Amino acid sequence: MSRFEYAPALESRAIVDIKSSYGLFINGAFTEATDGKPFKTISPASEEVLAEVSEAGPADVDKAVRAARRAFDKVWGPMAGRDRAKYLYRIARLIQERARELAVLESLDNGKPIRESRDVDIPLVAAHFFYYAGWADKLEYAGAGDDPQPWGVAGQVIPWNFPLLMLAWKIAPALAAGNTVVLKPAETTPLTALAFAEICQQADLPPGVVNIVTGAGRTGQALVEHPDVNKVAFTGSTAVGRAIAKSVAGTDKAVTLELGGKAANIVFEDAPIDQTIEGIVNGIFFNQGHVCCAGSRLLVQESVYDEVLGRLKRRMESLRVGDPLDKNTDIGAINSAAQLAKIRELSQVGEDEGSERWSPECELPAQGFWFPPTVFTGVSQAHRIAREEIFGPVLSVLTFRTPAEAVEKANNTPFGLSAGIWTEKGSRILWMANQLRAGVVWANTFNRFDPTSPFGGYKESGYGREGGRHGLEAYLAH
Amino acid sequence: MPTKDGARLEVRKTYKLYIGGAFPRSESGRAYAVNNTKGKFLANASQASRKDARDAVVAARKAFGGWSGKTAYNRGQILYRIAEVMEGRHEQFSAEVAASEGLSISKARAAVDASIDRWVWYAGWADKLAQIVGSSNPVAGPYFDFSLPEATGIVAVLAPQESSLLGLTSVIAPAIVSGNTVVAVSSFERPLPAITLGEVMATSDLPGGVVNLLTGSASEIGPWLASHMDVNAIDLCGISDPDEARDLEAASAENLKRVRRPAVEDWSESPGLSRMTQYLELKTVWHPIGV
């Protein structure tokens, strides 16, 4: 009998209309950059140039911050909460209406599988705007006092792993609380943020309430360090987060940081084994492992090590790596050449340190940036691949014998963003959840997100929370 | 000096540091003269060094698991016990505050009253905080999802320079009530009430190491605490120089400490939640709901 080979099932690109070049979105209009050079954004799956994007220099950032300040003082700050809410509801609806287009655009620019951008990213983006829209006229119930006030102008810098979702996590609560925004998307994934700028126009959002400045680190630095920014929100690497924390020292700026992680995903011998394997796979291979809360350290109880590893490898053999726009793709492209180089380098370190590397047979496309799903066994706490965030589809497997040892190993890291627990024993789940020093603990599940659910880290994974009432508090002065 | 009329010669108190539940002198062997506001010698205080700070952080880390792991009810009882024991030492605190701050004895007594009442206020928060700042999150899926506050870890406190007891109480109590442990540097010029407070703590069932009190210079010890990689948060309220505060904040960024910037504070006002929530982490837990 012949094999059941899935024929290519490509999502159509026709739905997106990418312009050849984009300006900066300042004060409600796309404008030419005054002091930066344009740069190209490419599809990481093919290296095809998608568009040319403007780099905002300090003068452009200043212009954007001024526009945001004006909008804050004249329009958005004085506006009744119920009207801010209506704008946010409009935006949420427009995102739903343009969901497929945004999903395709996200997959094109980021490299993530269309299944994820379509079923996870974009629905969550709309849900975030819906959730925070409802807060805009209820701020006095948010736990920040009877008369909570916005900070003013929020400078927000987001990463490339969930471009539009991170934008939503930043902009929705900021606007609900009455702040205005200057946001810088990542330089490799600016297109959905620019599409969002169009959505702001379609929603008739007053000019200056949302400003999008594209660019790289220099642009982000100019934004974070701008003296008229009141609130800084950053998601990205711990190294950059640290630099931001230093740069705002001595100012009045409020800061929230959502940084790196090296989550332990802990499997006990009584785990629901098949769902656990799915959870491990989802934990590390979701979004190519470009997830700050990825379950990148698998801690397996020694008594079930062989079984778990055997089943995991078998499952990994069924993962489909390839064209992000193919609806059957499980693992798409690595976002950039630089990220691919980093993953390769750390994987090489893993081998050099004596860990055993395994990947299923999989054919990788010739063009673009690709890395196969990979598991390292024989990893110990001392190995770099057990300590450093790889931010790719690379899993390090360690073992433990007792719950206390699992906790000790899980917590033995400067990070503290997330953790996973797999066991059928309820009291153990609660004990483990208590002991783990991490901001999000998934028990018998992994990588679940919801606008009502606060997300953020302990220790060097940053501070502040995004999502839920707590996420709103971060945008209210108190 | 012998007494002329045969009255009893007083036993003077030696003020030492309070680290890990014990009262050591500074490892540096240093002490400094503490005067009242009119310049009259009151006592010698130990002048804590960076190594004392290091030892205090070790003691605070050692105490953290046990303290944060206690039931909130138990922590509340212990904070209340601190208030009870302070009440018994009211006169001593009043005399020290009066001498340290140059207050009339009646104003000093009022400050001690307020300090004791503040411990009582915070004691009551121990088992209510999670209900106020935690949440149950109605996620769009078959999951039970809740968020609970947890102590951040070790909080370094550079205590207020002016308000020697009420200010100190107002910065330590909100940190420990939720399970944090503290390394505090007292007011440099007004350290005596701090050490007496340590003596109260040592006899109030507060486990050793939960609060560690260093007398000495915040400017000298602060940078070591700010850059210490095992300190999770820092309160800079005792630093008045903006440049110094900026440098301490920048040093604190190294391990992403939660930083409380200096601000104008009126310690007699109702404190609100912000000093407690400053040193809390929020943990969100998900679990599927199924049969």
Added chain:
Amino acid sequence: MLARVTTTDNGVDSLADVTSSEDRLRRFLLGLPGVDQVGAEARAATLSTRSIKTTAKAYALDLAIQMIDLTTLEGSDTPGKVRALCAKAKRPDPADPTAPQVAAVCVYPDLVATAKFELRGTGINVASVATAFPSGRSSLAIKVQDTKDAVAAGADEVDMVIDRGAFLSGRYGLVFDEIAAIRDAAGDAHLKVILETGELVTYDNVRRASWLAMLAGADFIKTSTGKISPAATLPVTLVMLEAVRDYHESTGLHIGVKPAGGIRTAKDAIKYLVTVNETAGPDWLDPELFRFGASSLLNDLLMQRTKLATGHYPGPDYFTLD
């Protein structure tokens, strides 16, 4: 009784031990890993998002047709109805001789002879439900005789029901013994064991019942009678596919899986095939190891097949209703 051990040469003997006493069997079944409902359903939902197009769809449609146990299990069944069904089984699409035959026709025992006669020489099997189908509420003696009657009338396959009452009250030995007895009574006929997962309710029970049936000698494990709602669902079938996969790993034996009831569209059938492909693996993409218990599904598969071949949407009037 408790004894049936069915392992191949390279099978693992430890499983033999499992059935050496009721207590051991019980401990084994209760010791199987749990199934998290939300996780299992999420996995099935993800598999449902696979997009099967063009050549893959053509392959899947024809395979699905060949996996059908074309079924009629009504009190109103007559020889005439069964004859019509057999005609449909032999030539599902009168307009298109390239449409493959189904795997079997499934009827009540008293109509086995009719079906057998109609299907002679076609290679299409006759399957018969037995053992006081659908409730199973009768004595073992009657269930054995029911089975023997069906086989004597020519049934190639016997679809038995387990005693759900016994299972739910924890009398696993009784359920085991009954399956083993029917296994013996069925002789050379293939034995499909219906778990009636809609009455077992939890996926933990589905997994336990799957193992119990396999250990007792089932050739196939089947979800449902079709008389209880819910009948077959994708997550239940997923859990059963995991069980046969794991059993194969332990014993080297291939046990088949048959979802039955409620699968009416080609789209649904393809989701099941995707789940088979990515759970038990390609070995199970074979009518010997995977069947659909269905009736109306066939016409939808045929319509989709026509759409794929002609490029036009077909109408139901062009497909026979039997």
